[in-house]
Amino acid sequence: MAEIEIGLGKSGRRAYGFDDIAIVPSRRTRDPEDVDISWEIDAFRFELPMMASAMDGVVSPATAIEIGRLGGLAVLNLEGLWTRYEDPDAVYAEIAQLPSDKATARMQEIYAEPIKPSLITERIREIKAAGVVAAASVTPQRTEEFIGAILKGELDILVIQGTVVSAEHVSKTQEPLNLKRFIRELEIPVIVGGTASYQATLHLMRTGAVGVLVGVGPGHACTTRAVLGLGVPQATAIADAAAARMRHLDETGVYVHVIADGGMSKGGDIAKAIAVGADAVMIGSPLAAAYEAPGRGFHWGMATFHPTLPRGTRVRTEQRGSLQEILVGPARENDGRLNLFGALRTSMATCGYESIKEFQKAEVMVAPALQTEGKSLQREQHVGQGR
């Protein structure tokens, strides 16, 4: 592992993001129809290798059902609006109309409303009633508090998620969640994260989780990096996690899924995430652009309203297509934001790969995306004649 000397006595590895790399076609090409992009985790099989982020602006019971029908897996946030309010519709409407300078303060109030365990159970049942796989998320801090209501709803997959979740949380004042014991004893599969290094991922895999969410400050200019200074660009984080997956498989015979979480906005980013080793991707903002998204043209993360150190903000987004158009097309625009998984399929076909497992071994190059404007236009015109 090549270390770069930052100064005398301080070295670090060079890390790479999606914008730093590109996939290289192999010597074969393939028909897109022949490509298999389906995903199997635990006892579940999905047409699409994707999860929808547990963001209130993206996943409601209704969109969870629609995403499930389209072949994906949506994660409902069990500490968000849907478990704090019986009918959050009016709340969403108010949020979408808040002026920018008042949004943070008012949303802090909105999220001060207590979580009702009964609503947890109810929301899960609502999703399951539609016949799709139900997944939902809690933070490690409140997992034990809510697990009763969760199991009562007969959730299919539990997601335990924080900015960073480790297998060894240390606290002087309270007994932290013992992830290993908790997961081993739980009867439903658990996906856990975020994580971003080989060692931390390996320890999370050893808790018995069926999947880990990889991504801490993945975008180069992301909020976590500005506020906290933390972050690992995603291409490196995913490749490291894939190496931990191999080590864990070698040690235990158990294959734990690596789910790339964050930093992907276009079809090309999703293809790159797989090409450096991910089994599936978790996406949020691309889905917030759906007409059906509950955020009504806005989305936000849960750290946005941290009482003393908010990170993130309410972000306006253009509503540009239906969930179906965004996930599986057809695309009527050409910027890579629609038909994300048709793009993955075409990318794999164009490069000659047949399955996700094969595509994880694709050749990639380090090829930074910084670029003069002229070049970008130049290319538009002769992409032509493709399949």
Added chain:
Amino acid sequence: MAEIEIGLGKSGRRAYGFDDIAIVPSRRTRDPEDVDISWEIDAFRFELPMMASAMDGVVSPATAIEIGRLGGLAVLNLEGLWTRYEDPDAVYAEIAQLPSDKATARMQEIYAEPIKPSLITERIREIKAAGVVAAASVTPQRTEEFIGAILKGELDILVIQGTVVSAEHVSKTQEPLNLKRFIRELEIPVIVGGTASYQATLHLMRTGAVGVLVGVGPGHACTTRAVLGLGVPQATAIADAAAARMRHLDETGVYVHVIADGGMSKGGDIAKAIAVGADAVMIGSPLAAAYEAPGRGFHWGMATFHPTLPRGTRVRTEQRGSLQEILVGPARENDGRLNLFGALRTSMATCGYESIKEFQKAEVMVAPALQTEGKSLQREQHVGQGR
């Protein structure tokens, strides 16, 4: 070949684009008049080492003839407007007047019009009647369907082109074009592409093609990279293809031409393409800026109207000179977009090289073009006193 570690267990080569490199003058200089930039491929000789991209906004029978007279080789798109419409003039006029938000949908309809084999034959004859070399392109998927009409027109050079074309296309549902058998049996020379790696290029060269088009997502921020995640920056792609050319020559004694396709907007880009190993260049958008271009100030690629995953868009371009001014000058502006091949000649002379073959061995440096604004102005003024 130096590999960079992207993460544990995933490495990739560093790739370079035109903006990343610069040509270094040798210890000699030369008179521009003494420099030979002519190009010979198969039985044909051209004053200019260039092909015009098979884009509907660039190449019509009329501009093909004009480009041929100026010393270049234009490629007519046989799956575009000229073979779908008897008289595409009204169609071009309509396209140029479409509002942006309606353009994609309407152009999808326009391109839904079937291709008429009789028009294929007719368009080729129209170009040949003017006494210039006739070249035209088809996609691999439809090559066998149209080859009869093409041969009937007595085409001189056939171009088989897609986003990525490989010598080994795999399909479960249909028998793909066997490029090797097809090209060997065909009586006219074939140029094939795009391709972007050593192995894929080598296999394409073994099909018997006289030239390969090198370029897959060459621009750093190009559409193919955003939508599909694919792409190899052009300087690296061309150098790799040139290495494949040498290997193929060594194995077979046959010299297959490397034609750099895409990513070039200025004279300096063309010089760099040659300096890293290209025999000739294929350019599109620089020619779309010609007064004679059929696109009337617009250009677009064929993937722009893919029914489910469009890539590229209708691009507006400034009409800035005649085809003659763009190709061989004289330039009346100084931004490198006019007199492209006068610039190539001057570049070669200033560096002391006499022919394309010599210039392919020019010294280059890795010298990224990112730069503060002040420097750029600073330089304007003392380029002076040059020859």
Added chain:
Amino acid sequence: MAEIEIGLGKSGRRAYGFDDIAIVPSRRTRDPEDVDISWEIDAFRFELPMMASAMDGVVSPATAIEIGRLGGLAVLNLEGLWTRYEDPDAVYAEIAQLPSDKATARMQEIYAEPIKPSLITERIREIKAAGVVAAASVTPQRTEEFIGAILKGELDILVIQGTVVSAEHVSKTQEPLNLKRFIRELEIPVIVGGTASYQATLHLMRTGAVGVLVGVGPGHACTTRAVLGLGVPQATAIADAAAARMRHLDETGVYVHVIADGGMSKGGDIAKAIAVGADAVMIGSPLAAAYEAPGRGFHWGMATFHPTLPRGTRVRTEQRGSLQEILVGPARENDGRLNLFGALRTSMATCGYESIKEFQKAEVMVAPALQTEGKSLQREQHVGQGR
């Protein structure tokens, strides 16, 4: 130490700034409340590992007192407005109203007013009377001239500061300050800087100073780099200084503090400064944004009004919070500019570190912050669910 060849016979090390690196979470996480960020230097203990820069727009006796009460250490500029004017209030008011094109000339006049030693003594006493630790700065050139008045005020910590201060100043025309003798003989602790290399820092440490200020042209595009061509990006400068600290400790048993000075505007920058080896940070402009800051929405450095070679300028800044909100929160915005030390605490907790000394050994990666805009938005939304 890897040297890069710039040209034949000229090599240099690659240096890194805060934007070039990111901190990597360890396999542990921790409760923020358990993290200790306090700082001890000489006989003093501070709740926050920070000093406020000796800038007239930031530190007045009043803000020095407030910063001291909040747990930090402010440095009053003894060659600025507070020692030239009995009541600088009107002067500040005038500066805040100067039109841009007149500001430099008028401020040159304002700073031509002689320094009154009696005011030096008085200002120090004013701060001490409030019960906080009093620190103040002089340039090496005038240290001996003012030391009497300084000692008379019973200053706690003396800061001797210039753009670059060395242990070996050479002059043909006047006897320079002998830092080593001066500091050894002085009864109060001295902090000295700026410095930016291993050797220069080591020599400064040998003068007997209790701390060195590390930072010369730390920002990549800073004024010192533009005007003088000097500068060492901060991550490298701090790591080098930390190596000098270790060498000096090994040689003498004395631990001299490394205080990162400059180039930090957000919480993440402060975390990175510690993570590459700093004991504490000196910040200026982030505090100029406080409602209490004497600059009334402006700040400037002392070199701004150099009579023949001004560097820096009067900078307008947005007043965005109280000193308390900026230093320890709560933050009501999410851009990393409020609750700077709450952010440090959360960063350390998220990465699993308990004390500044531990955090100095955190793993970092080289991960440049250059980034397309889309990514930045993408990340906003799923920072969620953090602690």
Added chain:
Amino acid sequence: MAEIEIGLGKSGRRAYGFDDIAIVPSRRTRDPEDVDISWEIDAFRFELPMMASAMDGVVSPATAIEIGRLGGLAVLNLEGLWTRYEDPDAVYAEIAQLPSDKATARMQEIYAEPIKPSLITERIREIKAAGVVAAASVTPQRTEEFIGAILKGELDILVIQGTVVSAEHVSKTQEPLNLKRFIRELEIPVIVGGTASYQATLHLMRTGAVGVLVGVGPGHACTTRAVLGLGVPQATAIADAAAARMRHLDETGVYVHVIADGGMSKGGDIAKAIAVGADAVMIGSPLAAAYEAPGRGFHWGMATFHPTLPRGTRVRTEQRGSLQEILVGPARENDGRLNLFGALRTSMATCGYESIKEFQKAEVMVAPALQTEGKSLQREQHVGQGR
């Protein structure tokens, strides 16, 4: 010499520009008054290590005299307006009033006026009559045509300059200037350039020139790079030329001066040029900003009006100070564009160097100047307290 692989079989060195490097302070500092920045070449001594570029917008006989009085050496363009027109005043006035879209065409006409040898003699005499050293430039193509008139005027230093000048120009149609024989036989010293590589510089040094101008497309985004694809970033070009100087000195005992030509807009750039090995600098656009500059707020290079391939353009510049203020101050602004040589002196003093020869060995770091905006402001404020 480390080579980077661009592609299979094509490698190149990594080159660096001024923006890529920064000077590192040594462990000493020094009084600016003690620093010696004077320059001696051939029998001449100058207070400032600088030449003014032979640009019509910068050097007239009057400004040549003023620059000489201030301690520098201006070069008059003998193929420009002053030798084509008896009284170019009206021509300058017209140029300054041309609308942008007409400027190129009209200036092509203006420069079509023949050069009068008698004016060459007269202009040189005009400068010499003022008692300053007279330098003037011709292109290699016309050197022999004008040398009689030049010698008649008793020029002190002849500059033979083109975009690239080599010791081995090859022509099939005319006998090129044999630089080696010409220079050896000439009774006055000759400076020659541009050049940009070790070998080319070494060969130019062997012609007997007393100095070489180093710079071909030095700015990363400069015109020569866009139009011709040529260019070597200046830090690398200068260091390579300095290595050639050492080799030539070793072989012959003759020290040939390396004069960095182009790419410098601020004091810091000049300091860097020296720090990587230059003996002096040639600057143009910074002087075009002088009130006395003949260009009246405009400047342009001679290649700007090349009849078929213009490079460069008429550039508007802000008139920001007198020649004296720009060269030796005092500066009333703080952007590094005034008091350029006071800045060089301060840079050397701050780093602890006493003479140009010493400063050529200064430590530099590779520290790219790309930077987020926030950092740049941050630094403004605490440059303070410098000497």
